[in-house]
Amino acid sequence: MSKVILEVNNLMTKYITRYKENVYAVNDVSFKLEEGRSVGIAGESGCGKSTLALSLMGYYFPPLHYTSGEIIIDGRKITDMKPDDVRKQVLGTEIAYIPQAAMNALNPTRKVIKFIEDVIRVHDPKATKKDIYDLAQQRFELLNLPKEALHKYSVELSGGMKQRTVIAVSTILSPKVLIADEPSSALDVTSQKMVIKMINDLMDLGIIKSMIFITHELPLLYNVTDDIMVMYAAQLVETGTADQMIFDPLHPYSKGLMGSILVPEDGTREAKITAIPGTPPNLKKPPEGCRFAERCKYASPQCKVLNVEVSHLDNNRKCRCLLSEKELREVYKDE
Amino acid sequence: MSEPVKNPDDKIPDDFQAPKNSGDSDNPNDESDISTSSWERFRRNGYTRYYTKRTIWFLVTLVAAAILNFILPRLMPGDPLAAIMQRVAVGLHDAEQVRAIYYHYLQLFGLDRPVIEQFFIYFGNLFRGDLGLSFSRFPRPVSDIISNAVPWTIGLQLPAILTGWIIGNFLGAIAAYRRRIFDKIVMPASLFVSGIPAFGLAVILLAVFALNLGWFPVTGGYEIGLIPHFSWRFISSIIEHYHLPFWSIVLISIGGQALGMRSMSIYELNADYVRYSRFMGIKDSKIVRYVFRNAMLPQVTGLALSLGTMMGGAIVAEIIFSYPGLGTALLQAVREGDYPLVSGITLVITVMVLASVFLLEIIYGLIDPRVKTTQYE
Numbered sequence: 001m002s003k004v005i006l007e008v009n010n011l012m013t014k015y016i017t018r019y020k021e022n023v024y025a026v027n028d029v030s031f032k033l034e035e036g037r038s039v040g041i042a043g044e045s046g047c048g049k050s051t052l053a054l055s056l057m058g059y060y061f062p063p064l065h066y067t068s069g070e071i072i073i074d075g076r077k078i079t080d081m082k083p084d085d086v087r088k089q090v091l092g093t094e095i096a097y098i099p100q101a102a103m104n105a106l107n108p109t110r111k112v113i114k115f116i117e118d119v120i121r122v123h124d125p126k127a128t129k130k131d132i133y134d135l136a137q138q139r140f141e142l143l144n145l146p147k148e149a150l151h152k153y154s155v156e157l158s159g160g161m162k163q164r165t166v167i168a169v170s171t172i173l174s175p176k177v178l179i180a181d182e183p184s185s186a187l188d189v190t191s192q193k194m195v196i197k198m199i200n201d202l203m204d205l206g207i208i209k210s211m212i213f214i215t216h217e218l219p220l221l222y223n224v225t226d227d228i229m230v231m232y233a234a235q236l237v238e239t240g241t242a243d244q245m246i247f248d249p250l251h252p253y254s255k256g257l258m259g260s261i262l263v264p265e266d267g268t269r270e271a272k273i274t275a276i277p278g279t280p281p282n283l284k285k286p287p288e289g290c291r292f293a294e295r296c297k298y299a300s301p302q303c304k305v306l307n308v309e310v311s312h313l314d315n316n317r318k319c320r321c322l323l324s325e326k327e328l329r330e331v332y333k334d335e
Numbered sequence: 336m337s338e339p340v341k342n343p344d345d346k347i348p349d350d351f352q353a354p355k356n357s358g359d360s361d362n363p364n365d366e367s368d369i370s371t372s373s374w375e376r377f378r379r380n381g382y383t384r385y386y387t388k389r390t391i392w393f394l395v396t397l398v399a400a401a402i403l404n405f406i407l408p409r410l411m412p413g414d415p416l417a418a419i420m421q422r423v424a425v426g427l428h429d430a431e432q433v434r435a436i437y438y439h440y441l442q443l444f445g446l447d448r449p450v451i452e453q454f455f456i457y458f459g460n461l462f463r464g465d466l467g468l469s470f471s472r473f474p475r476p477v478s479d480i481i482s483n484a485v486p487w488t489i490g491l492q493l494p495a496i497l498t499g500w501i502i503g504n505f506l507g508a509i510a511a512y513r514r515r516i517f518d519k520i521v522m523p524a525s526l527f528v529s530g531i532p533a534f535g536l537a538v539i540l541l542a543v544f545a546l547n548l549g550w551f552p553v554t555g556g557y558e559i560g561l562i563p564h565f566s567w568r569f570i571s572s573i574i575e576h577y578h579l580p581f582w583s584i585v586l587i588s589i590g591g592q593a594l595g596m597r598s599m600s601i602y603e604l605n606a607d608y609v610r611y612s613r614f615m616g617i618k619d620s621k622i623v624r625y626v627f628r629n630a631m632l633p634q635v636t637g638l639a640l641s642l643g644t645m646m647g648g649a650i651v652a653e654i655i656f657s658y659p660g661l662g663t664a665l666l667q668a669v670r671e672g673d674y675p676l677v678s679g680i681t682l683v684i685t686v687m688v689l690a691s692v693f694l695l696e697i698i699y700g701l702i703d704p705r706v707k708t709t710q711y712e
Contacts, residue, residue, distance in 0.1 A: 057614055091616035099614075104607035108705055109628050115612075122616040153704035169615070 006033040011069035013055040025051035027234040038211040040221035043231035096175035102166040106154035113150040178208040233291040239318040400685040408677040415672040467675035477679040488660035492649045499588030507596025529590025533648035537583040537655040554657040580656040599630035639695040
């Protein structure tokens with residue numbers, strides 16, 4: 001087992017709404033990420049994927065607030081650090097972020113190179129213009145961007161170029177963990193593939209050490225990441241390797257999620273898509289017991305009352321279900 | 336006006352070759368070649384075409400304004416020659432003689448001719464730069480009166496409008512960033528002040544600071560009796576008289592600008608690039624600068640749009656403080672039915688507003704890369 005880069009223990013963060021209500025959008029999330037590995041987070045919209053991404057940065061500003069739990073990056077507990085220290089010592093160098101809206105992520109009135117200068121000078125105020133320029137140019141080449149793009153404003157770049165520019169800026173300080181929040185959702189399939197390939201290349205080259213990839217497209221994750229975590233109503237419901245999660249999902253929600261998509265393989269032409277009935281719970285008032293119980297067709301009355309803990313299974317798998325692995329397999333066999 | 340626009344277009348081919356060649360020898364790279372030629376294209380087509388178009392539009396506006404300037408004063412009631420007659424005909428008892436003098440002036444000013452003919456004469460003179468003679472201050476030429484008043488007006492209004500704009504934007508940005516007390520007290524207060532009509536605020540300032548407290552002089556641009564010359568006494572007198580009209584214009588413009596800036600800044604603070612910059616570790620003070628830069632852009636448009644209104648308010652301030660600028664001259668001209676002077680002053684004001692709007696448009700193109708791109712297209 002290689003070195004653990006990111007360790008998250010029982011992380012809880014909340015949004016405070018205008019009416020002073022607490023909405024726990026990340027609730028009791030724990031996982032470990034090892035060096036050289038990538039993990040995907042999947043779930044339907046509003047389940048807290050993006051909030052989890054923001055929470056992992058360890059830098060909170062309203063309306064998002066930290067509640068409890070710990071984030072440890074490379075042995076350093078960033079949840080104990082002062083916000084300003086996190087900003088200077090963690091953001092960009094330890095953990096970096098590719099936002100969901102990469103199209104609008106660049107300041108419209110600042111040239112790309114100027115922004116890169118700003119970013120690098122946060123961590124190294126003495127960096128010379130030439131060093132910054134050389135590094136930026138080298139990274140741009142790596143991402144197949146013309147070096148002229150450095151001297152342009154974001155409006156002068158095409159959508160795909162903006163996307164790659166944001167990737168280049170996010171990884172400019174060689175972060176240990178890169179969080180990509182749906183970096184490809186606004187792109188066509190070919191550009192998606194290119195973006196993913198680039199991030200993978202960056203990892204192969206050791207520029208980034210590990211990656212968290214957030215998406216709502218499960219099949220995409222199968223091709224991109226080593227592990228997959230499925231999130232439902234602010235909690236992780238199941239964790240496992242990509243193979244396990246795609247071909248052998250255990251949790252009823254993961255199973256439902258897999259059943260609701262088409263996999264481009266033989267036999268899918270005849271397969272039926274089954275949607276999961278119902279809607280996700282309101283996070284302002286999460287239900288007692290298992291949060292998926294309302295919509296779960298295997299739920300027993302106990303599910304709605306008992307608090308469900310994460311159970312550790314063989315092969316490093318984790319599942320948040322009242323039923324054991326054996327029981328779940330029994331249930332699925334009947335169908 | 337169209338001449339200077341054409342010239343750069345003709346010149347381009349000469350210096351067009353030079354940068355392209357040097358670009359080639361420096362970088363044999365394909366992409367740099369493309370960017371060089373696209374820069375050239377940008378310079379040749381985009382800017383020139385855009386600004387030619389804008390210039391034509393401004394000229395059309397100017398002509399329309401000049402036509403209105405001719406018509407509107409002539410719709411005023413009253414006899415334009417009354418002022419002159421009062422002066423000239425003093426002591427004359429012979430009605431025949433008075434009538435003869437009256438017709439003499441009527442012919443001199445061309446007022447006996449049909450309005451259409453007057454119109455063409457007026458425009459003919461205008462093209463020669465001749466604004467005519469003033470009726471009320473006969474025989475002073477209008478251009479002479481205007482050139483005496485313009486420095487006062489520009490000296491008062493340009494700094495005042497700019498100061499109001501800058502303070503307003505600054506307050507708005509702080510209100511957006513700090514919220515809380517600042518947002519709840521300073522913003523409503525500045526809005527309240529701006530809500531007072533221009534003449535009302537000027538009168539209040541005059542009553543409180545000049546009449547009651549006696550801190551500042553009541554009227555004029557300098558102490559009565561002083562002859563304008565370059566001396567400390569004269570300059571300090573100018574500064575003393577400057578305060579009240581200046582602050583009445585500044586106070587009026589703060590609130591509206593602050594309100595616009597506040598909402599723009601709040602919008603920008605929630606923009607995606609702000610969140611991204613934060614997560615890249617950029618410190619807040621720098622992000623505030625990013626936000627200010629971007630939120631300021633619509634404010635420049637706002638300034639261009641409200642310039643006319645501001646100028647109107649500023650002219651009222653001049654009148655109330657009897658400041659020796661265009662506003663006071665305009666009031667006098669209107670009172671005495673002095674067509675040439677009214678037309679001349681309104682024309683100069685129109686030209687000043689149009690020129691500032693045009694200038695702002697050029698500045699806007701320079702500070703916003705997105706507009707630059709659109710102008711190019």
